[in-house]
Amino acid sequence: GAGVSQTPSNKVTEKGKYVELRCDPISGHTALYWYRQSLGQGPEFLIYFQGTGAADDSGLPNDRFFAVRPEGSVSTLKIQRTERGDSAVYLCASSLFPRGGLGETQYFGPGTRLLVL
Amino acid sequence: AQSVAQPEDQVNVAEGNPLTVKCTYSVSGNPYLFWYVQYPNRGLQFLLKYITGDNLVKGSYGFEAEFNKSQTSFHLKKPSALVSDSALYFCAVREGRGYNKLIFGAGTRLAVHP
Numbered sequence: 102g103a104g105v106s107q108t109p110s111n112k113v114t115e116k117g118k119y120v121e122l123r124c125d126p127i128s129g130h131t132a133l134y135w136y137r138q139s140l141g142q143g144p145e146f147l148i149y150f151q152g153t154g155a156a157d158d159s160g161l162p163n164d165r166f167f168a169v170r171p172e173g174s175v176s177t178l179k180i181q182r183t184e185r186g187d188s189a190v191y192l193c194a195s196s197l198f199p200r201g202g203l204g205e206t207q208y209f210g211p212g213t214r215l216l217v218l
Numbered sequence: 219a220q221s222v223a224q225p226e227d228q229v230n231v232a233e234g235n236p237l238t239v240k241c242t243y244s245v246s247g248n249p250y251l252f253w254y255v256q257y258p259n260r261g262l263q264f265l266l267k268y269i270t271g272d273n274l275v276k277g278s279y280g281f282e283a284e285f286n287k288s289q290t291s292f293h294l295k296k297p298s299a300l301v302s303d304s305a306l307y308f309c310a311v312r313e314g315r316g317y318n319k320l321i322f323g324a325g326t327r328l329a330v331h332p
Contacts, residue, residue: 105261132318143222143308143322144262157319192261196318207320209254209261 103127105210107193113216114183122178122213126195133176134194134207135168144192150176183217190214220245222311224323231299231330239294239326241309250312251292252320253283255305262308268292279303299330 106125114120126133131152136144146160150170158168165183170176180187194207221244231237243249250269254262266277273285283294292309306327310320 107261134319136320141324143310143324144320145322146319149318160319194262205318206252206264206267208264211259211261 107210124176124193130195132196136192138190222323228327237299243311252310254308
């Protein structure tokens with residue numbers, strides 16, 4: 102079956118511009134996560150959705166970052182007034198249940214590589 | 219706060235030899251531990267996880283990991299390395315209180331030489 106997909110795969114933008122990154126989770130997965138991976142580092146949590154609502158957005162670095170999941174499936178990560186420091190790979194993951202009692206596995210997409218010039 | 223440490227930036231192994239990639243963790247509750255692998259320009263692929271039960275966990279592609287509670291470690295192992303195992307490996311922990319975010323280590327690059 103299809104895995105998590107993310108578009109675009111690469112995005113180059115200029116400082117100050119607005120960008121949207123899209124994530125299509127695995128069909129039927131109710132939980133969706135966004136992570137950011139900077140060069141040479143492990144992924145860092147940004148936000149997670151339980152259905153349509155953001156259950157934990159504690160990882161969003163500031164108010165320029167926002168994410169939505171209006172119908173409980175596709176999610177969009179939005180970055181306003183981009184800065185060079187936002188350059189990273191943005192990873193999306195999904196899991197079957199938000200609170201898997203046995204340690205639900207998160208399945209990752211290929212990521213969107215964002216470069217802010 | 220929970221954390222994960224991968225003490226080695228890179229591990230070099232000859233093909234056919236056993237490999238170990240180290241991971242230690244710190245959590246306040248019960249740990250849920252994961253290993254992922256990342257190939258160039260690709261996302262993270264799930265290898266295996268420890269939830270409870272046997273301390274030796276078997277996963278994909280012949281990998282296994284040993285959970286050691288007293289040493290707070292979860293080292294990844296494989297009896298015989300392949301050149302195709304060369305990749306970036308990440309250990310992650312999820313605190314077992316319902317919090318769903320994964321905390322990742324910085325990663326270890328595995329290089330398997332022919």
